[in-house]
Amino acid sequence: MEYVPHTRADIERMLRAIGVEDVEELFDDIPEEIRKNYVPLGLPPLSELEVRQELEALAARNRKLVPFVGFGLYDHYIPAVVNELARRSEFYTAYTPYQAEVSQGTLTWMFEYQTMICELTGMEVANASMYDGATALAEAVLMARRIVGGDRVLVPRSLNPFHREVVETYCRGAGIGVVDVPYDETGRLTLGDVPEGTVALIVQQPNGLGIIEDLSGLKERLGDVFLIVSVYPVALGVLEPPGSFGADIVVGEGQPLGNPLSFGGPLLGIFATRRKYLRMMPGRVSGRTVDAEGKEGYVMTLQTREQHIRRERATSNICTNSALCALRATIYLAALGAEGLREVALLSLEKAHDLAEAIAGIPGYELAFSGPFFNEFVVKCPDPAGVVKRLYREGIAVGPPEYVARMGVEGAFSVAVTEKRTEGELQRLVEVLRG
Amino acid sequence: MVPQELRYTKTHEWVKVEDGTARIGITDYAQKKLGDVVYVELPEKGRKLKKGEVAVTVESVKAAESVYAPVSGEVVEVNEELISTPGTINRDPYGNGWLFALKMENEAELSELLDAEGYKNLIGE
Amino acid sequence: MGTIYRKGKEGRRATSWPRWGKDPEEILGLLPEGLRRREPPWLPQVSQGELVRHYTELSRMNYGVDTGFYPLGSCTMKYNPKLHEELACLPGFAELHPLLPEEATQGMLEVLWRLGELLKGIAGMPGITLQPAAGAHGELTGMLLIRRYFEDKGELERRTKILLPDSAHGTNPASAAMMGFQVVSVPSNEQGTVDLAALEERLGEDVAGIMLTVPNTLGIFERDILRITAMVHEVGGLCYFDGANLNAFLGRARPGDMGADIFHFNLHKTFSTPHGSGGPGAGPLAVSEPLLPYLPVPQIVKEGDRFMLSYEVPKTIGRVHPFFGNVLVMVKALAYILTLGDEGLREASAGAVLAANYLRVRLRDIYAVPYDGLCKHEFVASTKNLGVKARDVAKRLIDYGFHPPTVYFPLIVEEALMIEPTETETLETLDAFIDAMHRIAEEAQKQPELLAEAPHNAPVRRLDEVKAAREPVLREERP
8 A cells, every 4th residue: 555654664663652452452442333334435546547547538528518507616727837836735734824934824824814815805804714604605595694683684596596506505504584575677676674683685796697786875775784794706806895885794606716716616615794784794714914023924813702712612623624725716816916807807897798699699598687787797598408408419518598587587598608719619609590 | 829818719719808799800819720812702891690600701812701790680780891801811910910809799608618728729839 | 015005196097998888877776776876985096016025024924934944833834836826827727617517617626526536535534525725614413413413303402511621622622612502621531642541431322423633733643543432332422533633643554543433634735725814724624434424415426427416315404605615725726736746655654654753752851741642733731830831832933934833731740832744844843843843942040031022023012912903903993
């Protein structure tokens, strides 16, 4: 076994020191009746070459389709520097930076990441990551309840259906009711009266239908009730950040920032809030301080919020997070800068609108909503299931009708466009739709 | 260091009785155990506390300890200085490091508290 | 070493992008005026070379398993195979969107299905969900399953308590409390295991379940495990097992045979996927027969030769992850299990337990081992007998080139050092660690300031955590 270095002689020396004859004796404390029931998996050990060949064969069985699919995960280009630097093993083989003196690398980039997330979202403090955008949103609702109280949360019908399902699961467990907020023909949410006992209003920007919400005036109507905004971080390259509209918590799916699609995981949960709520925030944070000689350095701080100290009174149970994905986001944002991020956003915006216009020009196809959109839109047509199948056959994937339907739109599919989609791919999609 | 004139609890609070009011803090022993205090969460004025209820949370970098109301009553004063200088609790636990004051509801509850000797025994001094 | 914000200059850039077709202002015109970003976010402006130097430099200020010995208790910092990283980067896995049609993702679904089947086999339990993104997320999912189970039986209102040994990981009480349970602590006995009499006293019809770490956080296997789980089942409760310490009995014993109803794996620990500076991990959950109807959806099933998603779970708790969990982590775990095979799984636990016991007997003549006896993959020592702080010993270890063990946990041992060597360290490394520990104990008597001021040769000296907490500076401020 190439990962275990013990030779026969090593094993014997260790056994002698311990004072037992055989390694098996070290397991005598596990009751015999348990050990004798063990059923092996029937797996012979394999060499590295065999494992590689087996896994490569599995990878090869996945068909490469051109992804015009969104739903919170987007196929943005990842610059080579991101892959190269994030794969340094000093990063990926380290643990959580509890021992600050030998973790300055991690703690420094965490501090950079927190700064970047605050800047993107227009918020005052950010944590060092949650698992993904959906659980970050669910945790935001739980945090809001700790501050506001109440027993129900307002959730738009247009919320990403996968995020909605996770929020519903958490809320059911935590005893919080979910109240639907409808949308109008523009695709934007229409907020009615805010009922007594409301914890928060969730707004997704842009929403699950791809439509850009108008955040102005919402917080004023909510008063003490929390405004939680879930963002698409690349869109914030060109959209006014939720912080400007009085959001209390901003969360989001950070995958589009330098992380591959990964069949949906690992992802990156963005979490930012107001400074006054800092001590109610879940998750780790890195803080700047000085060492014994007065030299600047970083430590994990405000840990009394966390489970390993506060236990059942902690702000969350989260421990392991999505650090390496947050590192990728940090390097991505540092590599792009504000200018690069704006360029990526503009490219996505432009290509999506060019494509939408071309699709809407095909007889039988129309955009489902009249509201402004960023890079994702919903298309209505007579036989969406058939159309989607036809696209698959031609090597193109779009947002499946069954998932669009979960947001209350029947007979439609969705399309997402990033800077990676070429002119040729756009044309091909239009041609197939034209039939 | 256990001042003679104060009353104590088994959970390491001290109580100074001043004309129907109980001024409350944590003992020198407690602040040493806790280490450098970095944050204090104080009750709001006017809040009514039952004896034994959590009134304050005092945090160091490695612990968050609850401070319980040693007697029942209404919060009439809180030491807001501590919000910006929580280290005062370490430097002067029995003086400027006091936490809050209660207008007592039932002075008979005082008899259930420890005197200085009793507290010294408890902490093995 | 400053942050990247202190590098670069106005106007520098590290990436280039294709040109647009239209004028940027015209494109921006597609957005409603009031919603266009008024002021750009403040982000670094660096050249590509500067960027690479900065993050390379940061990496050099980190200590990873590839740097040296990392005996961090409860974290299983074993060697991370390089093959794993390459496999997870295969475009056929990494570039796959999760909402592609099943016919385009058969290979990926097969990976998940096979891993699920293998994990069921390792746990000896009939159900699995791969969705939880980490151990604590698995615990939360477990609490949701327990709630749903009792809700279904009409007992949720009275089943309000979750029992926890006093040696439990902090995530356990936090997970239980997050889902509305009241946490009741069960004290340990003199052997460091669950006190059965105390357990008996706390058991009743108000108990929803118990959360156990097996072996426990002292590294001790609960010899009465069958008794404990039977007692909890007797009153109708469920048994949750925290699988952080699976490395102790991998390939030799199954939680299902110990009476577990729910068991979470930490793929980033036991299956070496790795830890990534704190994440991502993966916390798949295996469950017993009675909990099958409540598992999260979708489930990955095999029909004939085809792999598909199934939503046929009658009383599901719903989704706990937006998609299928941390898939790329699972690719690595599958590669690891395939590499090891049955033989390797046994060899891993044998090596881990052997190394831990070796360190225990070699260190116990100097450092106190409060619960001394056969340990599993880890053990807990204490510096209290030397009159020094565990923290100081830990920081001094850094000067000797080692990552410190876990300190001040479990809470039931004063000045605790929780040491987990794993199976992948050579005997020479273990001996060098023992030697360093002995020298530090000597220094503690002769030159205590060496410990109190350690580390002396790390990138920074000991950091002021009090200052960091009193005046939190959590971001770079705009100039």
